[in-house]
Amino acid sequence: EKGGYATFMEKEIHEQPHAVADTLLGRTDADGNLTLDELHVSEDELRAVTKIVIVACGTAAYAGTVAKYALERWTRIPVEVELAHEFRYRDPVIDEHTLVVSISQSGETMDTLMAVRHAKELGARTVSICNTHGSTIPRESDAVLYTHAGPEIAVASTKAFLAQITASYILGLYLASLRGSMAASGTDPAEVMAELREVPAKIEKLLGSMDRVKEIAYYMADSRSVLFLGRHVGYPVAMEGALKLKELAYIHAEGFAAGELKHGPIALIEPGQPVFVIVPSPDSEHGLHGKVVSNIQEIRARGARTLVIAEEGDEDVVPFADVVIRVPRTPALLAPLLTVVPLQIFALQLSTAKGLDVDQPRNLAKSVTVE
Numbered sequence: 001e002k003g004g005y006a007t008f009m010e011k012e013i014h015e016q017p018h019a020v021a022d023t024l025l026g027r028t029d030a031d032g033n034l035t036l037d038e039l040h041v042s043e044d045e046l047r048a049v050t051k052i053v054i055v056a057c058g059t060a061a062y063a064g065t066v067a068k069y070a071l072e073r074w075t076r077i078p079v080e081v082e083l084a085h086e087f088r089y090r091d092p093v094i095d096e097h098t099l100v101v102s103i104s105q106s107g108e109t110m111d112t113l114m115a116v117r118h119a120k121e122l123g124a125r126t127v128s129i130c131n132t133h134g135s136t137i138p139r140e141s142d143a144v145l146y147t148h149a150g151p152e153i154a155v156a157s158t159k160a161f162l163a164q165i166t167a168s169y170i171l172g173l174y175l176a177s178l179r180g181s182m183a184a185s186g187t188d189p190a191e192v193m194a195e196l197r198e199v200p201a202k203i204e205k206l207l208g209s210m211d212r213v214k215e216i217a218y219y220m221a222d223s224r225s226v227l228f229l230g231r232h233v234g235y236p237v238a239m240e241g242a243l244k245l246k247e248l249a250y251i252h253a254e255g256f257a258a259g260e261l262k263h264g265p266i267a268l269i270e271p272g273q274p275v276f277v278i279v280p281s282p283d284s285e286h287g288l289h290g291k292v293v294s295n296i297q298e299i300r301a302r303g304a305r306t307l308v309i310a311e312e313g314d315e316d317v318v319p320f321a322d323v324v325i326r327v328p329r330t331p332a333l334l335a336p337l338l339t340v341v342p343l344q345i346f347a348l349q350l351s352t353a354k355g356l357d358v359d360q361p362r363n364l365a366k367s368v369t370v371e
């Protein structure tokens, strides 16, 4: 049942190329228009949306945070991402022109379900991005976009995360094509879909080059704290990397926005402190690549041990990196589908090195059906 892998998590990490490919499958009709699974919201209603609110918990919320960058860029609709349990009790400003997008692997997370019900009471249109057919959240939503990751057994989410990002991007592209909002960004939905279709092969390639990551995980098994830095879409990836390490290896870990470093977290840097840095592509806009390279330089000068995730061919990081982990080149907004993979493998290997239960970490449940 584990298909030759030692744990479900390892199996599910290796299923990620399929999770992305299958989620992309059958999304375009003969005319190249994007299609959703079940849509009980009219196109006119979707054109009238003035705000998108993404609600989710845990890893799904980080998928939503990644999605915010792409959705705002493509649709030009303001996007908020909120933990479902905070949204529910905050008296949010919502009306019939708000599209509330819930993201949930199980479709049964009580906090997320309550947020969806609250959104409906307030008159919002609701879309569910979900991995489980017929579960409660999609049943109660106006529209559903299923992720096709297949059953996820390991408590810590991996392939569902990639599928959730993929599905949110499909939703973003659909809204963008309805509203004709992408022209300004110099691209179009078909182009991004074509780039997305290249991602599964890139994940496959990446999975074949993880030996160094596994090695560092083994000699870092005694770490007391690991920090993760990222910027733009790399920021939620940093938070997800930290979450995986907490969940699986019970190590204190925190993800920060790299730009925030000088506003506080740099005080944590002392000799030997391991820091993963997710570096944006050298092609990124606004000089983000150079800014993150400077951050690596700053923390290295203070003795940090820098574990750098960078694109193939990015030589600027080399002088300041103790370890460089390479990911295939891809457009900036799609990078999280690759950069998170080494962080998943790292947490898995570290958990294994400590002799812990990878699939069933202590105190956690796959689906939390109580508030």
Ligand code: BG6
Residues within 6 Å of the ligand: 057, 058, 059, 060, 103, 104, 105, 106, 107, 108, 109, 112, 155, 156, 157, 364, 365, 366, 367, 368
């Ligand atoms: C947590 C799980 O309790 O719920 C996480 O341990 C998961 O792995 C989170 O990300 C949200 O779950 P779901 O099913 O709503 O995506």
